[in-house]
Amino acid sequence: MKDTDQLTVAEVAKRSGFAASALRFYEREGLLTAHRTGGGQRRYERHVLRRLAFIRAARHVGLSLDEIRDALATLPESRTPTKADWARISRGWRSRLDAEITALTTLRDGLESCIGCGCLSLQRCAISNPDDTAARFGSGALYLPQPLREDH
Amino acid sequence: MKDTDQLTVAEVAKRSGFAASALRFYEREGLLTAHRTGGGQRRYERHVLRRLAFIRAARHVGLSLDEIRDALATLPESRTPTKADWARISRGWRSRLDAEITALTTLRDGLESCIGCGCLSLQRCAISNPDDTAARFGSGALYLPQPLREDH
């Protein structure tokens, strides 16, 4: 009879929606930990599911794995994280999303007066001009999803 | 004395904001064309600048190079594209941006009632649950920027 508190990779994969290969990858990257059986197979504790839920949500908001690892690193090691812990480390997400929404809205509205008329001038077009673009998104929006970040 | 209608890579790079390597890449990928000197060097016509402005704008809105190539392919070859041509092929961008904005707004508002409280339940959390996520973004938003697309 299996220890009900120990989950195999397949079980965690199924319940979290992440592929087993992704779970192993996250462990290598320091986002997850697992115990091992005598033979070296992974056995996960139930709380990795919550950690994975956090990872999925964070990815969804646009955080990189590096940022997620840093956030997870601020969780206390001595005890099981509380709701307050999770709430704390996701507190900044709202303003991040707000900024993304603002940037997209500005872009959309610029579209009306620029692309809509077919001008697309390199000198004047607010949508295509690199400088205008940089000015619009500025340094305050470094966390925009890749396609919205300034071209590099 | 140089032919004033023929631009070198360096000139196009400077005036478009794209790196010379990107211009060569775009040509290989079929997004751009150039004439050649007897010795094999590229000479661009002035209208590539408008084409590049379009490419930058499209990338900004979140189109892939494949999509951009397809869009550019619908331009008439027999004549210089008019404003109406450019306007036509960028007509869908607004709804695309609208959809992205809607998706982000929904995500942000879900955040308030979900992450805000620290629940982050794999079963119930609208932000982290893969199924809810798929349902929210649906098939109508396949063009969302990568970080917002459904996890694969």
Place this chain on the structure above:
DNA sequence: CTGCAAGTTAAAGTTGACTTCAGGTCAAGC
């Protein structure tokens, strides 16, 4: 006519987030 900045190519490298593969090992039900 020469010097050298600017151009050319094919091929390989980059980044992030994983997946796939090859070649074995483990564990659990019969």
Place this chain on the structure above:
DNA sequence: GCTTGACCTGAAGTCAACTTTAACTTGCAG
């Protein structure tokens, strides 16, 4: 005790959109 599906590892592959490198050629000012 044996079979077989699940698991292990390290290394390599994938994708997009370019950039970088190496080795070589062109074009124009002086």
